[in-house]
Amino acid sequence: MFNDRSTPLAALATRRSGKPRDLVAPGPDADQLRQILDIAMRTPDHGKIAPWRFVVIDDREAFAALLGRAFRAERPETRDADLTVVEQFAHQAPVLVVAMSSPKKDSPIPLWEQELSAGAACMNLLHATHALGFAGGWLTGWAAYSDVVRDALGTAPERIAGFLFLGTPANALSERPRPDPAQIVAHWPESR
Template identity: 60%
Template sequence: MFNDRSTPLSLLSTRRSARPREMVAPGPSDAELRDILTIASRTPDHGKLAPWRFVTVGADRRDRFNEILQDAFRIDRGRPDADDVSAIEQFAHQAPCLVVVLYSPQESAKIPEWEQELSAGAACFNLLAAAHAHGYVGGWITGWAAYSDAVRDHFGEAPERIAGFIYLGSPGVELQERPRPEYDDVVSEWRGT
């Protein structure tokens, strides 16, 4: 299923995202998910503010999640057509496991909000890496729902924002490697000029 994950470097070099719509059971057990989220919390966090939090959406709550998304679409974008309704329903029900990651900025005189946002992004990545280490695939999705206050209000309150919907499961199809940037295109040496 995966390349060797026996060392930290091979784990990091083989992690890749999967499409949530292609994920199948099994997903993480309750104990595995607890471990994944505990690891996700071990992220760079200047000032120890924990400016993020995780909300799990169980399989028994996916129908309600779909209702929330359908209602929010109407509020944000107007009457959905049949394709919108179908896409929203798929979004709500895809993959065995769903974690909503909230960016929860903390008031701080010392830690800028930008650093807190970076910490939330790092927590999302740690979640994906921990899922991979447990033998699962993950997909970090945003889209219109992540920017909808009507959706956010069911998980948190302003000034919180949805950092992403992270879906976890097993791959239903063989994962394809995507193009990666060329080393020289993204790495340079500063010469002090």
Template identity: 50%
Template sequence: MTLNDTSSLKSHLATRRSGRPRDLVEPGPSEEELAEILRLAARTPDHGKLVPYRFVVVGKEARDALAALYEQALRRDGAHEAKIAKSVANAHAAPTLVILISSPVRDHKIPVFEQELTCGAAGMNLLHAAHAHGYVGGWITGWPAYDLAITDAFCNEGERIAGLIYLGTSACELEERERPDMGGIVSRWG
């Protein structure tokens, strides 16, 4: 795509949709494609060049361990069997799972909020890069992003889970959701 090929870029931006992790099936990105997707995801605005995020790829061979971690955390909290079953299924959803970790540099002149925005931008870039490779992504948080046992398994001190990003091919047609009323979110000053 060239800088003059704005119709392709507009089409890319207009057609990206999120998919539900449970609806994402094979094929998913190959190892080479995933490496390229993550490389593109890291091309994000980053005031101070701090790289306040990181990616944890949860391989297929680790999904049973993730499911066990989910189940243990939920049983500890007395969750219903239905929630446990759904969470165990989510641990196995989609061919590829990338956990986006917010890893801000504390006590730095760049505010943590700006660093968190950089992390969010990396997540959005990841979704766009997956779409550009022909895959669908679903970014969720939910209880695993806030449970101490889960965060302890993936995060270092001062970090937190920004999202669980599932990648694959959608098994069903992606739904268009209602988009914001631009008149309600765009204003002019001056």
């Protein structure tokens, strides 16, 4: 069952990612989004340096134009069909938040720990979205690695950690295959 919020454990156990193309209105309103972002910031953060930040995309047309410019600049042989996909990406789901990994280079905290904190902030954002009765999808793709897109939203050494699309599922969310715990959980020292 998706979105069982009867207990905290049920909420964690039933959170599912929504396909951004299948997330429709309503999405979180301004107050709900503020609450989601506040919860996202309650993440492990060694050194209390907040090595992440969020950019809420309010103008989807301008964002689509940015993606189109970046795509054409990076791929001179761009076809119209490619640009259609880029346009569709920009308009998925009612709410779009871009998570930025914002490492603090002058901090003694290792870069790896700062990047892990950015990922944890994204996961907290998805959990908060789920807790409010919505679904979210976390995508990367070419745009997350585009310097043109990144430079429009931030500055190096920042990197885009992901595009977080939020809304209401248009279709039932399905469970995806999960790893077999026996394959990924070990105990040390091994029992004999």
